[in-house]
Amino acid sequence: MANSMIERAAAATPSVTARRIRGLSDRAIAWIFVAPTIFLLLAVNIFPLIWTIRLSFTNFRANRPNAEVEWVGLRNYQRILTDADIWATMQATAHFLLWTIFFQVLIGFALAWLINRKFRGNDLWTTIIVLPMMLSPAVVGNFWTFLYQPQIGLFNYTVAFLTGADPTSFSMIGDVALAPWSIVIVDTWMWTPFVMLICLAGLRSIPDSIYEAAECDRASNWRQFWTITIPMTLPFLMLAVLFRGIENFKMFDLVVQLTGGGPGSTTELTSINLKREAFEKWRTGYASAYAIILFVTVFGLASIYVKALNKVKER
Amino acid sequence: MKRTFPAATAVLLAASSAAWADDLTLCWAAWDPANALVELSKDFEAQSGHRMSFEFVPWPNFADRMLNELNSGGQLCDLMIGDSQWIGLGAEAGHYIKLNDFFAANDITMDDFLPATVTGYAEWPKGTPNYWALPAYADVVGWTYRKDWFERPELQAEFQQTYGRPLEAPKTMDELMDVAKFFQGREIDGKAVYGAAIYTERGSEGITMGATNALYNYGFDYGTPDNPYLLEGVVNSPEAAAGLEFYKELYDCCTPPGSSNWYMSENIDAYKSGQVALQMNFAFIWPGVEADPNVGGGRSGYFVNPEGPAGHFAQLGGQGISVVSYSGSQDAALEYIKWFAGPEVQQRWWDMGGASALRAVVEDPGFATSQPYAQTFLDSMAIVKDFWAEPAYASLLLAMQDHVHSYVVxxxxxxxxxxxxxxxDWTEVFEDEGKM
Structure with missing residues (x-):
């Protein structure tokens, strides 16, 4: 009893307050400690969410606070789900998401595997590789627009040097076919080091004794890779995919700086589109419905993914 | 003690003047004219004792940032030089104060200003004598060209031979296309140059401000005089479509590689660096062009947006100056507007690189020859047409940005x-607004 939460709290509290605390149950004390956090969560997360759900059924515009607000039922949801432009935006986001994750995991894992092998200058190379992720996305977006510039851009000149093509004959951010790849390339350049670091943590967590045992059993390198390295780093890889997936689903700054969502709407990702609806067109009700749809989508997909991740970890 | 006394007196004087002086913040876009206004406003500070500070935001973020400020009832800006299209929102949402009584009390009459600027920058609803701003900066889209290239005998001869007419500033849309094609990919002084730098920017208003210069002249309009919200057959008439096709052809044939998202500053850079023969841009850049060591000093010429098959118009730019209704210093802000409206101040505004809309300035006999671009400015201001200034202008603008960019670029x-x-899209917006 002397060690109860009440006694410990009372001992560390001024005497007047301590007397009051002694009259409370453990459960009450726990609630007192947790209450500020719960209040903060309710105020910062839950209340805005409920408010957004409510707004999504109205025609409210935040730039006209005095205008009459009309209850429109499911009209906003219906409009969004039947709008071809929104689906095009979703497709652009899916393209960006899938390809960036694919390249980042592939290259990130390969780099981690190379860095994990002991060689001279290992630390220096690690530092150089992780440099891009230390830069601001807005800065990265801006300087890649120069790298992609057909007349003076280093990227175009490199491609021209390798292929013999005229550097001014193609525009990475002005061509409908190339623009989606231009944002994939930049995001991959910037965030592959992050995936590499997670993979490196996974690779370094594998005990050497397992490989030694496999070598005693005369397992080839190829077999060791597929039966030890991959399964044991899989939870780390899945974690990297989750992080990058969530980050890239809400990608905004880098793409805005790089392409502004163009040409046309080719690289207008959902977050850019949502921002335009909410804070440029000021269709707050409509944008709220849009945000709820995105929230449900991301929340649903993330929940399924986390369950899968837990199963992999349990294996 | 001898030293302390004057110092203390100065502090007291400063404190007493601070008691009646106001701190005024003027919000505008970050561009050359804004720097001229800072200089000009020093006289107002000296005369009134009010202290001026300025909040300038680069054009691509200007609307975003300032409309957020207004929509949130922010008190950052006492005076707002807002874009012409904001006037409907400013008036209907109560962001700006109405200036009719103030104008009447201070003998400021809108008859003294260029009619197009009064309609474009001050009136809401359009065509009614309800004023929410004083025309502050008259601006219009026009063209700049490399006069020194046009005057080269070998180029003149080649152009004459190819097109059967002299190489000179184009007067029609077709001539504009010919000139742009003529220069595209040409080597001049050992460098590859291109035809024209035109507006293609997607994020804010760029491509709309550019494409409308072709659309208007082919027959595109915003409704009709009888029905201001008649869109079908007016916005999407076959003639309007031909105008948009013209703009796309100009983009495809005759612009520098990589110019898929260009607006004012990119066009200026391309022109000043000798990349292009022609440049579409607002007239505000012309003083800067004249002063530029590479393209100024007589090496550049200016021409009005060329005529099309259905008319002769140019996209209106420019802004009016309004008093923000959330300001705590409205009296001082009105004092600034009264000062700014004065003929001497307006004359100095033009002399310093601003663009006055006061008729006493622009209709002065010496105005047309006061600068190499002054006549072109006057001619352009006479044919202006502006985008919607409805409260929902942002939705209307973004829809046009999307569709025009998707097609042209x-x-x-x-x-x-x-x-x-x-x-x-526009029908949906107007239906939401209850106007259709």
């Missing part, structure tokens, strides 16, 4: 489809 669909989609 991304090459998606046809011009007719782009304008048909635009009519659909």
């Amino acid at each position: 991304a090459g998606e669909g046809t011009a007719q489809e782009a304008l048909d989609s635009l009519v659909e």
Whole structure:
């Protein structure tokens, strides 16, 4: 009893307050400690969410606070789900998401595997590789627009040097076919080091004794890779995919700086589109419905993914 | 003690003046004219004792940032030089104070200003004598060209031979296309140059401000005098579609590589660096062009947006100056407007690189010859047409940005489809607004 939460709290509290605390149950004390956090969560997360759900059924515009607000039922949801432009935006986001994750995991894992092998200058190379992720996305977006510039851009000149093509004959951010790849390339350049670091943590967590045992059993390198390295780093890889997936689903700054969502709407990702609806067109009700749809989508997909991740970890 | 006394007196004087002086913040876009206004306003500070500070935001973020400020009832800005299209929102949402009584009490009459600027920058609803701003900066889209290249005998001869007419500033849309094609990919002084730098920017208002210069002259309009919200057959008429096709052809044939998202500053850079023979841009850049060591000093010429098959118009730019209703210093802000409206101040505004809309300044006999671009400015201001200034202008603008950029730059669909989609979007906006 002397060690109860009440006694410990009372001992560390001024005497007047301590007397009051002694009259409370453990459960009450726990609630007192947790209450500020719960209040903060309710105020910062839950209340805005409920408010957004409510707004999504109205025609409210935040730039006209005095205008009459009309209850429109499911009209906003219906409009969004039947709008071809929104689906095009979703497709652009899916393209960006899938390809960036694919390249980042592939290259990130390969780099981690190379860095994990002991060689001279290992630390220096690690530092150089992780440099891009230390830069601001807005800065990265801006300087890649120069790298992609057909007349003076280093990227175009490199491609021209390798292929013999005229550097001014193609525009990475002005061509409908190339623009989606231009944002994939930049995001991959910037965030592959992050995936590499997670993979490196996974690779370094594998005990050497397992490989030694496999070598005693005369397992080839190829077999060791597929039966030890991959399964044991899989939870780390899945974690990297989750992080990058969530980050890239809400990608905004880098793409805005790089392409502004163009040409046309080719690289207008959902977050850019949502921002335009909410804070440029000021269709707050409509944008709220849009945000709820995105929230449900991301929340649903993330929940399924986390369950899968837990199963992999349990294996 | 001898030293302390004057110092203390100075502090007291400063404190006493601070008691009656106001701190005024003027919000505008970050561009050359804003720097001229800072200089000009020093006289107002000296005369009134009020202290001026300035909040200038680069054009691509200007609307975003300032409309957020107004919509949130922010008190950052006492005076707002807001874009012409904001006037409907400013008036209907109560962001700006109405200036009619103030104008009447201070003998400021809108008859003293260029009619197009009064309609464009001050009135809401349009065509009614309800004033929410004083015309502050008259601006219009026009063209700059490399006069020194046009005067080269070998180029003149080649152009004459190819097109059967002299190489000179184009007067029609077709001539504009010919000149742009003539220069595209040409080597001048050992460098590859291109035809024209035109507006293609997608994020804010760029491509709309550019494409309308072709659209208007081919027959595009915003409703009709009888029905201001009639869109079908007016916005998407076959003639309007031909105008959009013209703009796309100009983009495809005659612009520098990589110019898929260019607006004012990119066009200026391309022109000043000798990349292009022609430059579409607002007239505000002309003083800067004249002063530029590479292209100024007589090496550049200026011409009005060329005529098209259905008319002769140019996209209006420019802004009016309004008093923000959330300001705590409205009296001082009105004092500034009264000072700014004065003929001497307006004359100095023009002399310093600003663009006065006061008729006493621009109709002065010496005005047309006061600068190499002054006559072109006057001619352009006489043919202006502006985008919607409705409270929902942002939705209308973004819809046009999307559809025009998708067709012109991304090459998606046809011009007719782009304008048909635009009519659909605009109809939805006006239905939401209860105007259709």
